[in-house]
Amino acid sequence: MRVFLVQTAQGLTPSSGGYKANVNLLRSLSSQGHATAQICYAVESEIDQYARRAEIQGIPPNVTHEQLPVVDKEGFVHDLFIKTFTDEHERNDLSLRMKTLIALFSKHITDFKPTHVIFNDPITMKITASHKDRKSFKRINIIHTAEQLPFGPFVAGVDGHCLSPRVENDMLRDLDGIWSVSMAVKDYAWTYGRLTTTFLVHPPMTYLDKVTGGMPVVRNNIDKYEIGMVNPCPHKGLPILVALAQKFPQMTFVTWKSWGSRTAHIAQLQALPNVKIEPTTKNTDEIWDRIKVLLAPSLWHEAWGIVVTEAQLRGIPVIASNAGGLPEAKIGLPYCIPVKEVTGERHANGDYVVPDQDIGPWEEALAKVMTDREEYQALQALTATKAGDWLCGLDPRAHEKWLLSMMKAEE
Template sequence: MNEGKMKIILIQNTPYLPTKGGSDKSNKLLLESLAILGHECFIIAPATSLQTPGGFERFSTLVNEKNPDFVNANDDRIAFGINGVTIHALKKFSRLPEHLGRVFAEEKPDWIFVPSDDFAQVLLEQAVKLDALKVIYLARTTLTLPFGPDAYLELPKKAELVKKARGIMCVSRFISDYIYKWSGARSSVLPISLYGNGSFPDYGSFENGYVTMINPCAYKGISILLALAERFSAVRFLAVSSWGTSSEDIAAMKQRDNITVMDAVEDVELVYKKTKILLVPSLWAEAKARCIGEAMLRGIPVMASDVGGNGEAKCGTDYLLPVNQITKYEYRLDQRKLPVAAVPVQDVYPWRQALERLLIDREHYMNLSKASRSSAYDTLIKDNGVERVEAFLHGLMENVAGRASAAAKKEI
């Protein structure tokens, strides 16, 4: 479906490279998929952050390693093309709103996509100022929303900005319901976290692999990982550090001889091909953990916490396990500039039971591996591609055009 070429700008507050976090991967795949359909797509992002060592020089090296279609650099930014998408990476984070205004004036886009990962909603505020009728808000995280009990900061004026957006696309029914309950804004659940073309290797293996956790940190339930590693001392665990993992988290994991720690990588196959079971013991209101779908599509059984949208990600398969959810955050930031969570004590017994069965019952493991792969494909891939996003955007454009036509006739 392509009822007319659209021009789309996505602006994010995290670097485009390296692409390791779930939201950043989803932004990248969404724009690349729309570009494949023939739409003209741009991403505006900072070149570096506190979590990307090496500065701008290292970023330039990463760009060249990607064999970009073109590279065009000046004193303020480096522009390059990858997979049909034009990326503007700015040297200074503070220039993002200004640069969005400049590109908006030059390119005259049909849409501005603004992910919800900005606590202060600075990028959303600029986009709304430029043209609220062209703003699409991508809701993927409750913590950074400006309203509701699971948000770090409740900011009524910023909440009004969300309601001014022309459309809100949500990653899960959970976050769509949350937005309506706490802001009154209506939204649409759409496949804004895409997984690929449906061709995935099958890594389900009862005999080999680690019990893996991605992004071990307070939010994601590192306390449960540490407790399980202590209980199952003969089992090999793999911890993939990412945006939430602090130096204290790494130190705690390295005290366990059976936990191997590795840095996050762009190529997820390097993690999943080593994985026997994936742990996702999130303690915050997870909108819909991307890694659940990634693992299940590859035949890897997932043990996930029963919070937020994780139930939707699990597609009806075992195991969805109880946790005591985080309900409070301190008014201070950690070394990674993230809110410090007040983490409740956890009952690890249900997790111990589930892990033990998957480790000792081969038939059960293989049945769950097969069911996970099949259910994930049917739910996340089949009839759930980027065409649904494209149709949604075309529908919004038709509604605007229809109202404009009706208004013109009324004037006559």
């Protein structure tokens, strides 16, 4: 196969779970002998870094440079800087610095001659529908959030998602495959749109140690004292975090900003003396080496919650909500606490209206894990063992088989 991915995240190593799932799909397919490429946004330093890493592995990065003049809507001419290179996983990358250009996307799809084009944005869905080589490749959309889908209570609930619901709804029905990253997303697509999708867990490579390629190192963080949360914002459970920090002033909480964290949300945390705020990190080992417990109190229809799975594989207990796909990410481990999910109603600033929550179960679980050493040790061992067994039980070729089945269907 020749698999071409259109990546809309900003940068070659964003912290979002959706990006990790996308890029590790390509890495998995590349390791299985298939040709892969992606088009993405990047900064100069990232390209240099990836090229050096490829050279260390004995792979020529073959960096090329191209400059394309682009006229904006005001009539001014800008230069679009394009670089192509091969990374350490032998995946070809094309990096951009400006908005997606239809002609550019089409050109590189043509040049690569893919058997499959994979994307999670409506622009590429439209581009590939009318591409001159449309009949020569399969079109696959990855659904990372309910907000991507053009129907249901959460349609367009996140900036940049679902630009034209009616048009996108029609286009989705014409795809060769749709990958839902959880049963929660698959069920949502069917319930609200009668849209058939395929559920596949993220490729196992998503969760392996990024340096060694082996199983993640299990931490022994019983003597750590910080309680962590990633991406503090209302629909990710910011009200629960604030309530817990106020309830336990003797405990230390640390948060890592991410795509949902706005200035107003950070201001709420800055008002709490026992909460630390860290910048977005692309190296999650910084988190796992530091915290004793992870909070994942999401209140929206979470697709999966990669950060939950990552923590559990390292033996770090996670106290999570039961919103969306989080119970799937928890794989039956304690604690998974019922919450009142957002309904889709939003404030004027775009934030979801968050229902009042029962904090009692959160207080009880956190106090137990943070103060009872025997409880923590038992939960740490159970978490690492069960998560490790779960990962080892995944089929590393599931996505490959699914993509190949689309080609066999024509035979």
